[in-house]
Each structure stands twice: as C-alpha cells, then as structure tokens.
Amino acid sequence: MENSQDNGTPTKRIAAIDLGTNSFHAVLVDIYPDGSFRTIDKLKEMVILAEKGVDNYLSEEAMQRGLDALQRIKVLCDSQQVEEIIAFATSAIREAKNGGDFTQRMIDEVGIKARAIPGQKEAELIGYAIRHSISLDKEMVLMVDIGGGSVEFIVGNNEEFLYHNSLKLGVARMSAKFVKNDPITKEEIKALKKHYKKTLKEIADVIKEHGVTTMIGSSGTMENIGAMVASRTSLTADMTLNELEFQASDFKDLYKDFIKLNRKERKKISELDEKRIDIINPGMVLVKYLIKKFNIENIKISEAALRDGMILNFLNQERPHLHLVENFPDPRKKSIFELLRKCNWLEAHSTHVAGMALQLFDEFRDELKLEEADRELLEYATWMHDIGYYISYRKHHKHALYIIRHSDLRGFNEDEINIMANVARYHRRSTPKKRHEFYKKMEKPLRKKVKRLSALLRVADGLDRSHYQNVQKLEIDNREDIVNLYLTTMGDPELEVWGAERKSKLFQKVTGKKLEIYAVNMNDLERTQSSTGNKNTLIN
Numbered sequence: 001m002e003n004s005q006d007n008g009t010p011t012k013r014i015a016a017i018d019l020g021t022n023s024f025h026a027v028l029v030d031i032y033p034d035g036s037f038r039t040i041d042k043l044k045e046m047v048i049l050a051e052k053g054v055d056n057y058l059s060e061e062a063m064q065r066g067l068d069a070l071q072r073i074k075v076l077c078d079s080q081q082v083e084e085i086i087a088f089a090t091s092a093i094r095e096a097k098n099g100g101d102f103t104q105r106m107i108d109e110v111g112i113k114a115r116a117i118p119g120q121k122e123a124e125l126i127g128y129a130i131r132h133s134i135s136l137d138k139e140m141v142l143m144v145d146i147g148g149g150s151v152e153f154i155v156g157n158n159e160e161f162l163y164h165n166s167l168k169l170g171v172a173r174m175s176a177k178f179v180k181n182d183p184i185t186k187e188e189i190k191a192l193k194k195h196y197k198k199t200l201k202e203i204a205d206v207i208k209e210h211g212v213t214t215m216i217g218s219s220g221t222m223e224n225i226g227a228m229v230a231s232r233t234s235l236t237a238d239m240t241l242n243e244l245e246f247q248a249s250d251f252k253d254l255y256k257d258f259i260k261l262n263r264k265e266r267k268k269i270s271e272l273d274e275k276r277i278d279i280i281n282p283g284m285v286l287v288k289y290l291i292k293k294f295n296i297e298n299i300k301i302s303e304a305a306l307r308d309g310m311i312l313n314f315l316n317q318e319r320p321h322l323h324l325v326e327n328f329p330d331p332r333k334k335s336i337f338e339l340l341r342k343c344n345w346l347e348a349h350s351t352h353v354a355g356m357a358l359q360l361f362d363e364f365r366d367e368l369k370l371e372e373a374d375r376e377l378l379e380y381a382t383w384m385h386d387i388g389y390y391i392s393y394r395k396h397h398k399h400a401l402y403i404i405r406h407s408d409l410r411g412f413n414e415d416e417i418n419i420m421a422n423v424a425r426y427h428r429r430s431t432p433k434k435r436h437e438f439y440k441k442m443e444k445p446l447r448k449k450v451k452r453l454s455a456l457l458r459v460a461d462g463l464d465r466s467h468y469q470n471v472q473k474l475e476i477d478n479r480e481d482i483v484n485l486y487l488t489t490m491g492d493p494e495l496e497v498w499g500a501e502r503k504s505k506l507f508q509k510v511t512g513k514k515l516e517i518y519a520v521n522m523n524d525l526e527r528t529q530s531s532t533g534n535k536n537t538l539i540n
Helices: 060-079 091-095 099-110 119-133 171-178 186-199 201-210 220-232 248-258 263-267 281-294 306-321 331-342 347-364 372-384 396-405 414-425 444-462 494-502 505-511
Strands: 012-019 023-031 037-046 084-089 114-116 141-146 151-156 161-167 214-218 245-247 298-302 471-478 482-489 514-521 527-531
Touching: 012 060, 012 306, 023 060, 023 306, 037 060, 060 099, 084 099, 084 306, 091 099, 091 114, 099 114, 119 141, 119 151, 119 161, 119 214, 119 298, 119 306, 119 331, 141 220, 141 281, 151 201, 161 201, 171 186, 171 281, 186 201, 186 281, 201 281, 214 220, 214 281, 220 245, 220 248, 220 281, 220 298, 245 248, 248 281, 248 298, 331 372, 347 372, 347 444, 347 471, 372 396, 372 414, 372 444, 396 414, 414 444, 444 494, 444 505, 482 494, 494 514, 505 514
Parallel strands: 012 084, 084 114, 141 214, 214 298, 482 514
Antiparallel strands: 012 023, 023 037, 141 151, 151 161, 245 298, 471 482, 514 527
C-alpha cells in the first residue's frame, strides 16, 4: 500500500460480504491513509439458506439462490473496481454438513473465497462495529444481533467487552424448531421462552451483575422492529435507523398487536422485509423476553453489523501500513473529522467560527431554551458549514446539506443529522422557511432548534467574513433589549462588522433584541460602530 498519498485520496477499495443465514450483505468502501473508510456502495440480497432449519444440509435450491446473489455482488464489485473481497460465512454455512461444498462452489463458480468464522469471533466483530457506529460511554450495554441461524450477544461499553458469544437462537432456526402455527400460539411462545431461559443462563449473570438497562440491536430483525416502532410513534427514521432510540414500552405496544397477526396481515406491514414475514416471530418473542428478564428500559438500533466489523478488522491488520493522522475514540467526532478531511474543509475558518458560535451559544443558551446536547451539534454543524465547497462554491450551503445528510455519520440519530445539516445549510442566504423541503419535514420542536442555532452560526460566520480570523477577541454585553458585541481585530474590522450585521436579522428575531457591533483595531485603536440600518463609523 502506498503511503505517499494525501489524506484526501483513498489507498484501496475493498468489499466486505457477510454471508448470513437469511441474507447476504455486501458493502464496498474506500480505505484512506489515516485509517478511515468511506462507503461507496451497498447491496443486500435475501437468500434464506435455511428454509428447513439450520441443522440440515443446504438444499440445492438454497445454494443456487446464494450463488446467484453472489454473482450479482461480484458484478457490482467488478464494476466498482474493487481490489480485494473479504467474505465471512456465518451460522448456516458454518454448521451445514455440505457447507464446505458450498464455499468451494463459491470459488469455482463465482471467484469469491469465503472464510467460515467461529461464532465467538463473529460476536466480537459485531461488538466492534456497534461501538464504531453508536456513541457509547462507560455505561455497560447489551448488544444483540439477531440473525437467521444465530444471535450474537455482547455486554460492554466504549472501552471493553465483558462478554461476547454467539448462541444458536436465530429466527430461522427457532421458527423451524418451535413455530408450526400461524398466528404463533401461546404454547409456542411459552416453549420459546423456556428455551431462551435455559440457553441464556450464562449471559444473565453478567447482565445482572452490571445493572444493564440499555439494549442495542443490529441486523435485519432488529432494524425491522425499529422501523415498525418508528412508524407507530413520532420517531424519525426515513433516512437512517442508526441511533434510533425508543423505550421498552414502545416495543411492548408493538409486540401486543404484532404477535396476534397472521401471515396475510404481517405481509401488509411495509417496514417488514418480505422474506422475514415467516420467521420474525421468534425474534419478537426474544426481544420481549430480554426486556422483561433483564429490566431493559431503552432500545437503540445500530445499522452497523458484521460487515462493518470485518472492515474494522481489516483496517486493524492493515494499520501498520496506514498513516493515522487523528484517532478519536468517540465515533461521533471521529466520523465528523473523517468527512471534514475528505471534503478538504476550511479548517482555520471553520474552527474560528465555531469558537465564536459556541461563545454566543453559552451566552444565549437559557434564553433560547437550548440544551447542552445542542452545543455539540452546533459545533459540528459549524465545522461542516462550508464543506459544500467540495462540490462547488455556488450554492455551497445547499451542497453542505446534501453531503451531511448522505454521509452515513456514525453515532448520530436521524434527528441530530437533520439538525446539523439544516443548521449548516442556513449559514448563508435564506433563513429557514417552511417551504424548504427538508426543513418542512422536521417536527416543530426541531425546526425551532434549527432556527435558533442557525441564528448563532450566521452571526459567527459573518464575524469571519474575510476568512482570515481577523477577530481576535469577542466580548458579549447582553442586556434586556439590546446585545452589544465588542470585537478586537488584527486589521481593519469593516468587513467583519459588515458580515455580521448583514446576517443578524435572524439573531434579532429569535432573541427579540437589537444587535450592535463595535470593533477595536489593535493596531490603530479605531472604533467602528454598526447597528442595523446604521453604518456610521466612529473614530475616537
């Protein structure tokens, strides 16, 4: 691998394929010299390898479905000029007596070599993927990946995993073994719970010891559950399910209605994958069991799963060949910085503006009814406000909105991504309007937040109109009906005063106060005054 390339140029393009029991997932990524990666394409193929349960041979029909899916994935990889394909086979292939025949046919007929990884390694990689995509802290959480053949359980936090294992509790396996009726009967549910209790004894001890109250679910079954909960509540999940958070009670409400449905009724639910219709019920029962047994209060969804863990594992092995420029343990900040670097961000300008925007935030936080979490979103939105230049100067504020919304930022839920994208979009030109498509789609409290944060960013951005960090010091005199800003500048302050004044209307609207700006040039102590509608310069 070449080490001489700069941070903006990928060094390698790879594909990671997770050969699951229900579906094959491929993700194509560009690897960068700093150890980050960027998704360029994805493909998901439902294959249902274990139509008669996981313990049997893979049928010829199932193997053919798998090979056909892999042919399509291979065509995508070839068209995207992928240099290396990593494929991991999981439960169904790992356990099938003719799993070896299938992996050999993959090599002979498609040209893809797959490794059958042990369940415990699979759980560990899923844990790394979730940690990479979800913002964890020191609180111990239960991570659960419900597949077709197995379920991976991980107990851990942002620093360590106390437990990680793969258990043979997948929905295809449990459906074949325990569910013969439609709708599922009370007796079948009871038998499933009894089986779960017996199998989960080891993990129960770990969970109880550490007082876990949050569960993070990944992969198809949990994503389908998250999408169904979101559609029943006011949660936003049109663009991403990652970091979607809901209460255990929200799931219980869904469960109560869903578990009574027959196949025809389940088929009408748009959020449910068609090939999951016949096998999802054991997954519903498992989630309900985990919530009740372990007193789970909150549930989060992670869109990252085994394939993401495979990429992280690949990077870890390749790391000696990569230049690590920055290493942020927090997935949110790391994800933002990866995007900033790829878009060749205007670092000096953006960090300078962020400093002033946060100073304004700290002063007006209580007045504008903002929360501490909003401060972080404002900072990131400010760092990203000019990344639209990467596409073009013209309409760069709108390009920033698009880039932020479509960059798979990890650790953020959809509302947070929308707030950052819209705040960045409104740093210039128009202020937020209900006729604007993406602003209009947001819930009213989020629109208010965007308006208030944008007001702060607009003034701060105006204060570096020259992009030369002219303002060395900002002092805020916040009074009952007027706000005075005192600037100390390195050089002539006129452009910064004009820039802030020009962008002050929204600020004055949200605060209900008049804004006046005074500047002192450190070199000649000229004093410049500006207030809305008054462009007089006072020299003392």
